[in-house]
Amino acid sequence: MEKGKMGPVLLLDPLVKDQDISGIVIVDKDIVEAWSKKFVDWYIHIILVHTEFPEEAVASQWLDDVEGRPILVSRLSEQELLEVSDLEHHDVKRLIPLGKIELDRKGHIESVKSIMLGRTPLHEQVVLSRFANFVEAYVHGRRYLEKGHVWDAYTSVLTALKEWACLTVVEHGEHDQVGLWEQVKHLSPGVFKLYEELATSNETVLQRVELVLLACEFSITTKLNSCAAPLLRILRESKQGVSLEQLYEREELQIIRKQLPMLMEKLTRSHYVIKTTEPSSDPHYPEALYSIYHWNEERKAVHG
Incomplete structure (x- = not known):
């Protein structure tokens, strides 16, 4: 200062x-x-x-x-x-x-x-932000592991668990405290147990990382519908589809701007949206294609 x-x-x-x-x-x-x-x-x-x-x-x-x-x-x-x-x-x-x-x-x-001041859904925004951080750390861990960088993957899944813990606290309507893990131990014993296993298990580092990644993947898939509600709402209401550039312009998505490409890829893989490509209107790149995301109306019937 x-x-x-x-x-x-x-x-x-x-x-x-x-x-x-x-x-x-x-x-x-x-x-x-x-x-x-x-x-x-x-x-x-x-x-x-x-x-x-x-x-x-x-x-x-x-x-x-x-x-x-x-x-x-x-x-x-x-x-x-x-x-x-x-x-x-x-x-x-x-x-x-x-x-x-x-x-x-x-x-x-x-x-x-x-x-x-409470004129917009703060809780929903905070949940979305925490969820995006959780997904980002998980994706980094997965990518590190695919490249054989086990210790880098370990660091990323440790971050993913912390973000999951913070998300859990927010979902319960509380604020994360200095003693985060003691707080999470009472709110979500399952998340705390994963943290404990990652830190103290007798399994190999690779086995511990794989276990946490599997749990993160399941949690993310389960939480997508509720935690990504502001993003899903925009996609559902965009009858003609929406591009990534158009999503960047939405005020309510500015807090997850840097994670948007990753989240859209996750939504595509989870069949929430269908991705199509259209020719670019940019005269500097006439042969380029850009992605348009369409809400998948069939998902509920197919995937429940």
Whole structure:
């Protein structure tokens, strides 16, 4: 954390004109103290959202205004902002509903504020985010194992189990605590047992990894319908099919943007969707094809 001296009163104009900054929120000391019933060390808290976090920037910086009052400047990347699983615990993001939005080029801040104020289904969004992280770690573990990298697969399945544990906690309407595994031991003994087996079993590392991957695969298949509900809803309502690029544009899917290709592949393999290809309309790649995903109306009848 850096501290500096700010001579003139901080002006928003230079920040607003900076195209690398997509959002600005100003939070007042009095509002926060009235809400939290706790004292804070700053007079004004300025939250800056960057399209990408600058390498030279620091996450937090202390400045003084002309009257010597402390100003805290915090920086987030858009990716950090859109991660909803930590909204209630993140020291900066939890203040967003209390602040005044001075700039929101892409609407991301208003979306997060709406979630935190309960105007959108926060629980469903958090579940989707946790589920995507779970699937991603599982897929990495599977791919490592297929290439014969057993210890890398072990690391990935350990991550998958942690994400599964966090997902379990969210599904029970709770927040993950410092003692996560003690919490999960009571909520889902089966998940805890897998963690225990992976860490302490007398089986070979390969056998332990294979066991956990098998359990993860079954859990993911079972949970797809409920945990991926926002994505499935979009696919079900897209009568003409939808491309990956169109899914990228959906506001409610921004939190799983980087996992979308992987999730769509999983949905295709699980017969939730049928993938077709169409010629590209891009003049630079006239011979290229792009994928269109269609909701499989027959799945329920065929797969139950």
